[in-house]
Amino acid sequence: xxxxxxxxxxxxxxxxxxxxxxxCPDGLTPTTDEAFLLTQTPAxxxxxxxxxxxxxFEKKWKTDYTxxxxxxxxxRNPRSFLNDDRHPVHLTVKGAVSHGMNLDGTDDGRxxxxxxxxxxxxxxxxxxxxxxxxYRVMGCAKNWRGDPTxxxxxxxxxxxxxxxxxxxxxIEIRGMKDPRNTEEVExxxxxxxxxxxxxxxxxxxxxxxxAVTKNPRWRNVTRGKIVDGVLTTEVIDTMYLDWFxxxxxxxxxxxxxxxxxxxxxxxxxxDGTLKGVMGAYDSIEVQSAQGRHGGxxxxxxxxxxxxxxxxxxxxxxDGVPDPVTGQCTHISLSQDVEAVPAYIIHPEQQSxxxxxxx
Amino acid sequence: MFAIAARRFTLVALxxxxxxxxxxxxxxTTGAPAGMRRLTEEQYRNSIADIFGPDVKVSxxxxxxxxxxxxxxxxxxxxxxxSPAGFEQYYTMANTVAAQAMDEAHRATMMxxxxxxxADACVTAFFKRVGLVILRRPLxxxxxxxxxxxxxxxxxxxxxxxxxxxxxxGTMLASPQFIFEIDRTERGPDGVVRLDxxxxxxxxxxxxxxxxxxxxxxxxxxxxDLHEAKGLAKQVDRLLASSRLETxxxxxxxxxxxxxxxxxxxxxxxIYPSFVRAVKEDMPEQTLRTITQHVLLDDGDYRDxxxxxxxxxxxxxxxxxxxxxxxxxxxxxxxxxxxGSRAGLLTMMNFLALNSHDGRSSPTLRxxxxxxxxxxxxxxxxxxxxxxxxVQDTKNKELKTARDRVTAHRAEPTCAGCHKIMDPIGLxxxxxxxxxxxxxxxxxxxxxxxxxxxxxxxxxxVELGKAVHDNPATAACLVNRMYEFAERRPxxxxxxxxxxxxxxxxxxxxxxxxxxxxxxxxxxxxxxxQPEPNTVEGKR
Numbered sequence: 093x094x095x096x097x098x099x100x101x102x103x104x105x106x107x108x109x110x111x112x113x114x115x116c117p118d119g120l121t122p123t124t125d126e127a128f129l130l131t132q133t134p135a136x137x138x139x140x141x142x143x144x145x146x147x148x149f150e151k152k153w154k155t156d157y158t159x160x161x162x163x164x165x166x167x168r169n170p171r172s173f174l175n176d177d178r179h180p181v182h183l184t185v186k187g188a189v190s191h192g193m194n195l196d197g198t199d200d201g202r203x204x205x206x207x208x209x210x211x212x213x214x215x216x217x218x219x220x221x222x223x224x225x226x227y228r229v230m231g232c233a234k235n236w237r238g239d240p241t242x243x244x245x246x247x248x249x250x251x252x253x254x255x256x257x258x259x260x261x262x263i264e265i266r267g268m269k270d271p272r273n274t275e276e277v278e279x280x281x282x283x284x285x286x287x288x289x290x291x292x293x294x295x296x297x298x299x300x301x302x303a304v305t306k307n308p309r310w311r312n313v314t315r316g317k318i319v320d321g322v323l324t325t326e327v328i329d330t331m332y333l334d335w336f337x338x339x340x341x342x343x344x345x346x347x348x349x350x351x352x353x354x355x356x357x358x359x360x361x362x363d364g365t366l367k368g369v370m371g372a373y374d375s376i377e378v379q380s381a382q383g384r385h386g387g388x389x390x391x392x393x394x395x396x397x398x399x400x401x402x403x404x405x406x407x408x409x410d411g412v413p414d415p416v417t418g419q420c421t422h423i424s425l426s427q428d429v430e431a432v433p434a435y436i437i438h439p440e441q442q443s444x445x446x447x448x449x450x
Numbered sequence: 451m452f453a454i455a456a457r458r459f460t461l462v463a464l465x466x467x468x469x470x471x472x473x474x475x476x477x478x479t480t481g482a483p484a485g486m487r488r489l490t491e492e493q494y495r496n497s498i499a500d501i502f503g504p505d506v507k508v509s510x511x512x513x514x515x516x517x518x519x520x521x522x523x524x525x526x527x528x529x530x531x532x533s534p535a536g537f538e539q540y541y542t543m544a545n546t547v548a549a550q551a552m553d554e555a556h557r558a559t560m561m562x563x564x565x566x567x568x569a570d571a572c573v574t575a576f577f578k579r580v581g582l583v584i585l586r587r588p589l590x591x592x593x594x595x596x597x598x599x600x601x602x603x604x605x606x607x608x609x610x611x612x613x614x615x616x617x618x619x620g621t622m623l624a625s626p627q628f629i630f631e632i633d634r635t636e637r638g639p640d641g642v643v644r645l646d647x648x649x650x651x652x653x654x655x656x657x658x659x660x661x662x663x664x665x666x667x668x669x670x671x672x673x674x675d676l677h678e679a680k681g682l683a684k685q686v687d688r689l690l691a692s693s694r695l696e697t698x699x700x701x702x703x704x705x706x707x708x709x710x711x712x713x714x715x716x717x718x719x720x721i722y723p724s725f726v727r728a729v730k731e732d733m734p735e736q737t738l739r740t741i742t743q744h745v746l747l748d749d750g751d752y753r754d755x756x757x758x759x760x761x762x763x764x765x766x767x768x769x770x771x772x773x774x775x776x777x778x779x780x781x782x783x784x785x786x787x788x789x790g791s792r793a794g795l796l797t798m799m800n801f802l803a804l805n806s807h808d809g810r811s812s813p814t815l816r817x818x819x820x821x822x823x824x825x826x827x828x829x830x831x832x833x834x835x836x837x838x839x840x841v842q843d844t845k846n847k848e849l850k851t852a853r854d855r856v857t858a859h860r861a862e863p864t865c866a867g868c869h870k871i872m873d874p875i876g877l878x879x880x881x882x883x884x885x886x887x888x889x890x891x892x893x894x895x896x897x898x899x900x901x902x903x904x905x906x907x908x909x910x911x912v913e914l915g916k917a918v919h920d921n922p923a924t925a926a927c928l929v930n931r932m933y934e935f936a937e938r939r940p941x942x943x944x945x946x947x948x949x950x951x952x953x954x955x956x957x958x959x960x961x962x963x964x965x966x967x968x969x970x971x972x973x974x975x976x977x978x979x980q981p982e983p984n985t986v987e988g989k990r
Contacts (some may be wrong), residue, residue, distance in 0.1 A: 289765075289766060290726070295723065298769070301774045435768070435774030435775075
């Protein structure tokens with residue numbers, strides 16, 4: 093394409109959290125020990141909370157409550173807890189506003205060929221039809237939500253993964269004639285195996301060079317347009333990106349995002365960075381695995397009830413219906429996206445001599 | 451590639467001899483009094499690696515060698531001794547090295563002696579052999595016997611034959627005769643005092659390899675070849691063709707351009723977040739690779755270092771230069787674009803970052819460095835009561851660019867004299883910030899990089915590099931610095947005519963650094979000592 097090419101290293105790619113005043117009127121979702129106590133009678137709760145019964149309490153919630161009838165690990169095999177009423181669906185976000193995009197094209201969340209019936213949010217600027225069921229399910233979980241000052245703990249964790257070089261993503265805008273308005277650009281979203289260099293404050297350096305991944309599955313291309321400095325992409329039906337966990341066992345196999353119906357809305361900032369959101373559906377298997385990849389320790393040390401999380405995502409899943417059961421397998425989400433300028437080398441350029449410098 | 455470069459050099463040298471009539475005797479010099487020079491840390495490490503093998507570790511701290519004002523660190527080696535604390539370090543390092551040399555993994559490569567009735571003779575022979583390479587001169591029989599006797603005594607105390615040898619070997623390595631290169635003199639056949647053959651070998655070796663003489667050079671010394679022009683030239687050409695020459699060339703340019711200061715360089719991480727460790731580590735290597743490729747492998751004109759667009763890059767450096775680097779790790783050749791803002795050493799980040807402040811660029815420091823390091827034109831030290839507040843105020847509402855600020859600073863009569871020789875040329879590099887990244891504006895004002903170098907006008911850093919290339923002082927400075935590096939002392943007034951002549955020959959040789967090193971290495975001036983009685987002579 094004729095026009096300028098801009099490369100970016102994604103520095104933030106984590107769930108968007110909107111901090112509304114009355115988002116969680118019922119309180120925050122119980123942690124694992126709290127959820128366990130809620131399964132007990134009031135008298136038994138008081139007894140277990142006495143200091144002399146601390147060991148018994150710990151054994152019950154860390155062992156009995158987090159182990160399935162056949163010895164299943166609550167985080168490695170949350171499916172086996174789907175019918176276990178001791179692990180309830182999360183307390184959900186009751187606020188009406190969320191970040192995100194309209195993925196199903198409806199304003200009311202009615203069922204379509206690609207979505208299940210669900211409730212919609214309004215955007216922070218009042219735009220209707222926002223889909224973000226992941227936020228609805230997880231937005232009242234303490235660790236996931238965080239607070240307005242420090243942000244989401246989960247987002248911090250996810251973005252640190254990129255700083256640690258577990259996985260990194262690139263965005264390339266090609267054919268840009270004017271950074272404020274260009275009718276048509278090509279947009280590449282790629283994984284890269286190259287690690288990012290960080291400055292002394294652990295921020296990604298600008299103007300680094302990254303090679304596009306050798307795995308063609310993790311290379312995604314779409315088109316878009318720039319209006320008033322905001323890039324909006326056409327829908328990518330399925331977008332795979334590397335998602336690396338250095339794990340053994342079943343979760344080691346969950347090594348990529350599988351986003352569906354992907355939309356980007358990114359602002360080209362005057363300081364050369366990109367800022368915006370990505371709206372998409374992600375597989376509940378992948379999404380839930382991100383929280384529970386550490387196994388049972390996530391439920392005990394991390395105090396997150398993996399069974400409840402999985403069950404909640406399954407209940408609120410709104411995308412990609414199973415053709416047989418009609419049950420949706422994916423959940424809508426919004427990811428905050430930020431990116432800094434970078435140079436992107438494509439596989440065919442790996443041996444090309446580049447000679448341009450200021 | 452070295453062989454090709456060496457052949458090319460020979461041809462150039464022959465042509466140059468014919469062109470300049472260099473068959474004439476070289477101008478006489480006075481020479482310097484015989485002296486002694488402390489080995490630099492690099493020379494010490496290189497020597498240990500050459501003698502005992504590269505896997506023998508040298509662990510310890512070396513006392514710094516102070517850079518004389520307007521001189522090379524190399525010249526500082528002749529002006530420094532060893533403090534008691536410094537000697538403790540040498541002593542510890544010596545014994546650590548000796549212990550490694552005599553451990554099971556290494557001793558077979560050094561010595562075949564074993565405990566038993568033949569041990570004394572064998573150990574004496576060992577010390578005679580190893581003493582030659584460590585002390586860079588033959589040991590007398592009495593010396594070798596003394597070292598062997600000490601080893602024997604130590605072995606009895608330690609209850610270990612090899613530990614005894616190691617202790618005696620450590621004593622030799624801790625000797626000032628190893629730590630210092632000593633000018634030993636003798637009277638030649640004409641009765642004139644001269645360096646003896648082994649002292650010549652040392653001087654030549656430290657100049658061309660930055661290390662102790664190898665066996666071939668010691669053998670040549672033993673045969674007396676180094677006192678003969680033909681024999682000396684043969685050894686010089688052998689060393690010039692060796693890959694070891696690069697070690698010396700790197701040491702020279704590190705010293706000349708003050709690259710050793712890179713290790714202590716600090717930048718404000720808030721202002722320059724990209725100045726990370728990987729960048730800092732690659733910075734001097736980029737300069738040295740550029741230099742060695744140009745002056746050794748390509749046998750290029752030294753002055754072209756200030757105009758060349760060819761260099762090397764790594765991914766971390768690409769961040770500072772704002773260029774994509776396809777290769778994920780290691781070094782790649784790189785060429786700046788013809789219409790770009792960079793060409794030559796003055797536009798590379800090492801020079802730019804080293805000669806800037808922690809949080810801002812500095813036309814003054816850059817101009818000073820260019821004058822002193824490249825043109826050998828010392829700039830006087832500023833008075834102690836200078837008010838720098840104006841030049842430091844980078845957010846000044848009225849003086850928005852460095853040009854504005856230093857121009858205002860120069861309005862002070864006490865400052866103007868020196869600043870007018872530094873600032874106008876330093877401002878030519880103002881399109882590069884304090885770490886060497888390109889910028890075309892400061893505080894929203896377009897940067898003016900025009901100026902003149904000794905009457906030659908330039909409009910930007912690339913043209914400044916061309917002006918430096920063409921400035922006669924550039925080549926003359928290199929010649930003077932190379933001689934200072936070779937002699938490891940500043941040039942003397944009695945050597946001026948010789949150096950002027952050498953500068954003319956350098957030009958006739960096409961400004962080739964290898965050819966210059968050869969001219970020095972085969973010259974009489976390089977080895978000349980003043981004919982005063984020498985206290986070391988005859989006291990081995």
